[in-house]
Amino acid sequence: MTRPNRTSSPALPFGLGALATVALTLPALAQEAAGVAAESANAVEPAVTAVVSTVDKGDTTWMLLSTILVIAMTIPGLALFYGGLVRAKNMLSVLMQVFSGFCMISLLWVIFGYSLAFNGASEGGLSAFIGDFSAMFLSGITPDSVAATFTDGVEIPELTFVIFQLTFAAITPALIVGALAERIKFGAVMTFMAIWFTFSYLPIAHMVWFDGGLLFNMGAYDFAGGTVVHINSGIAGLVAALILGPRKGFLKEPMPPHNLTFTFIGACLLWVGWFGFNAGSNLEATGLAAQAVLNTIVAPAAAALTWSLAEKFTRGHASLLGAASGAVAGLVAITPAAGFAGAMGAMALGAVAGVVCFWAVVTLKPMMKYDDALDVFGIHGVGGIVGALGTAIVASPMLGGFPLDGYTMGGQFMTQLIAVIIAVAWSAVVAAVAMLIAKALFGGARVSDSDEHDGLDISSHGEHAYN
16 A cells, blocks of 8 residues: 555646747747637646546545445454354453544544545654654545555545545554453543554554655565554554453453354454455555455465364364454454455465464463453464465465565564564554553543443443344
8 A cells, every 4th residue: 555646737748848949949820829829738638637636536436345345344243253252241342442443543533534544755753653644634625636646647536545544544543342341431441542643543554554664764564464463452452451451350260252143243243344445555456465365265265273273282173263263363364465366365265364373362361361351462462473474485486375576484573573563663662652541531541340340331332232
């Protein structure tokens, strides 16, 4: 992805300029030449318009459809996936946090988020880290504004790019909700998301996807958001959960999901929506978009099966929750590589992510005793790191990949590693500060012990999910 290029009015064609020159150098023919020039301008104008007006309706339709698919990932997909994983008394609180977060970030994106992420100077000052306010409130962006795709001369309406990127911005803070579920105040989580979005999501999106961004200029590969979305949110979820503290009874009493049917439906909606997430990031309806769709099928399929196999060997059974979690882990891992990997590389990357994320959820979390309630770090943080580093490998043409010019596996791996380190450090610091601010503003970010015992549905929202 790159920043939009807004076009200006076309210059006169070369032939008319030459004709004007003849008129100036041959006074006797000036009047006749002027008449010919006027006639030529009238004749050529439609052709000029046809050449310059390169907005592709097919690509635009694909991008609008991809945008709708990504919205379905968040509401209802992510909301149902998370809602089924919590206890019944907290079902509505998770739905409300995801839904309200989507609404809030959508507004913030239009007010200042898009401007800070995808506008600004290409070099100098802070342009490597953040944009400017030149497009605040979408100033200067009209239905006639266009954004460049990856093919020279082919464009889509800039508003299409704006709303597509809005969906990425909205789902990323919503992912963090899962790490804080069942014990955070509603106002505190909304405040946290607003601060973190402003100071972590926007700078990292700018650094990775803006053509003057630090990581963009370093050559970091992130086709659809492995660093921007998944590592960013996974690390924030871990840090925020550590500061917030564990749920009452964590590691002492069982806290099983209350409705795996909802979780399964949510996982399926996530998978379907992810086609817009990954293939839409190509910005065009081309063969590479088709490759991204294929990769978005085979990587999660492989991850679901390897997670299930790991579960069978270590626990004696393969669970539906495990298969769904594995599929999400595979989707996370293929996200940065969706347009760089071939099908075989995507399968391998998904298979590795399934096993590694299983270990992070089943072994690492109990060992470190952090209460990442719905495994945001274990799946999105760890899976995002596996995917970001693995992209450098599966992009190799020897493995059927599609790298950019100048690619070497070793050099790209080091670039990816640097990008991961920067994203981890940046997100962790912002998440810590945002959580501390939320705690200070609300007299502590946690609900009271009695409210936690009763459940956030009734204590925070005054209603029950079930009668």
